Amino acid sequence: MSEVAEICSQLLRIDTTNDGGGDGPGERRAAEYVAGLLDAAGLDPVVFESAPRRTSVVARVAGSGSSSARGALLVHGHLDVVPADASEWRTHPFSGEVEDGLVHGRGAVDMKGSLSMTLALTLDWARRGVRPKRDLVLAFLADEEATGEYGAGHAVERHRDLFDGCTEAISESGGFTWHDGDVRLYPLAVGERGTAWMRLTARGVAGHGSKPAVDNPVAELARALARLADHRWPVRLTPEVAQLIDGLSRALGTTIDLDRLDEEIERLPRAAALFRGVLRNSANPTMLDAGYKVNVIPGTARAHVDGRFLPGQREEFLETIDRLLGPKVTREFVSFDDAVSSPAEGLYDELATALLAEDPGARPVPYVMTGGTDAKWFARLGIRGYGFAPLMLPPDLDYFGMFHGVDERVPVKGLEFGVRVLDRLLAAPAAKPDAAQPGSRAWPRPLP
Incomplete structure (x- = not known):
């Protein structure tokens, strides 16, 4: 061995x-x-x-x-x-x-x-x-x-x-082989989306489950989470992702239309797996915690959300989150890290050269990670x-x-x-x- x-x-x-x-x-x-x-x-x-x-x-x-x-x-x-x-x-x-x-x-x-x-x-x-x-x-x-x-x-x-x-x-x-037909792509990560892990809290009026609710925090939180889950975040094409798509276009010998990226994802599913997760911000509800007895309306309900945002999109991301949550749901960060990016030159060129020396058929492309x-x-x-x-x-x-x-x-x-x-x-x-x-x-x- x-x-x-x-x-x-x-x-x-x-x-x-x-x-x-x-x-x-x-x-x-x-x-x-x-x-x-x-x-x-x-x-x-x-x-x-x-x-x-x-x-x-x-x-x-x-x-x-x-x-x-x-x-x-x-x-x-x-x-x-x-x-x-x-x-x-x-x-x-x-x-x-x-x-x-x-x-x-x-x-x-x-x-x-x-x-x-x-x-x-x-x-x-x-x-x-x-x-x-x-x-x-x-x-x-x-x-x-x-x-x-x-x-x-x-x-x-x-x-x-x-x-x-x-x-x-x-x-x-980064630096792994990504096959698309006969093309061996090697994504080299130059950036990461920011991380915003959030704890959401809704407060209301506790009461008996058999009576009309005055202010049910479980229902309020559920509605806020549904708005988050259903929200269609707009495409925000960052310079790093634009570089990736340009590199993919040249490596694959095709033109990827930046104005019709959702359609291009359907046309080029394999290559698109490298960029479809970094075209938009995202916020996924992942945990729920509310109540302690079936016939008691609790006074508090909580949830956790995994939020991710693109470089340069922090303020728009947080403003959108607050709008979707509404005034009755508060948020606090469990973990927060800003998005990072590095130039696709200098050390990047050395990374690509080292790959090409061992695999002359490699096609290095810049890459932005969905996570962190x-x-x-x-x-x-x-x-x-x-x-x-x-x-x-x-x-x-x-x-x-x-x-x-x-x-x-x-x-x-x-x-x-x-x-x-x-x-x-x-x-x-x-x-x-x-x-x-x-x-x-x-x-x-x-x-x-």
Whole structure:
């Protein structure tokens, strides 16, 4: 088994379920495993906790100095995973089983597979005496699958010095193969929608359920939620999404009509999956809490809503939310992060070049994520983030379906591809092979 597959398998065997309530096993065991590998690579990992078992690891790799003027590059990812019901899986979600060229387990795609690529490359560099072209800060963080407060948030607020000099970052949800017929698209994330998780509250008059209601907060909240759920948000074509659509048009050899995007989604469903979720803001009711007895009208009703908004759309989004809720329903934020975006140039071009060196048929395109990552926390330090965890996938593997889905799995060859791409991107020029010869790295390397 290649080193990257073995590391991935080991990480998947460690249950780091994050249920959002702090009752899970925590990230400590995974953090200790990661710290051990970083130590074996000759680094000096810093291990810290924001709360018992909520553990993160950060290490710095000194660069060659060839790109010192650009500052350090942060490579970050999360150790936690969302819950998994073992009864629904073909293999146990924490088995780390390697079967038919695939590594199975919760987090294989999101995102222990990506972490294993970074770790395998770091170990390989240590053996070969390779240095990166610029300083790297490697961060393996807790709590991304909730609010990030116990992971990236804590790191940014309490351990800011660990990220001194970082100007740019790469992390999850970009650089994967997206097949559209014979075209291999590689979306590179340059932005994320903002996050507005809200708790809604309606207050009324408590009373007997058999009597005419004076002011029923359950009914008031239900009407407000229906207005939210039924609202058709208008298309707001941001510059980043316009760039994506232009890139798709050129890659596919067609014209995508920006004035008829809903029709184009029907015409090009595969390509449109990359942009249909980022044409509009959204607000989805997800939780309800009201009442305590069938014959009692409660005085209070509450609900939670997952709101997402595009870059530059925060004020319009919040104004629309307030109008739809009406005067009798109040809102408060459970978690709020503004939308982030980075230019599709500079580091973006380097990401595309590294992909093309390993897959000359790749068609990189800029991409905006519907959800969010820890990049929003690091944006508070002025660090520009990109989604880039390179992964070559076969046409029959549903990448988006793997996120938080059942039977999550990642190809071993895809992980090995990712290590080679990261090597080309990060290693100092003197250590790199001829970029014109794809796949010239001697990967995979077996474990000793």
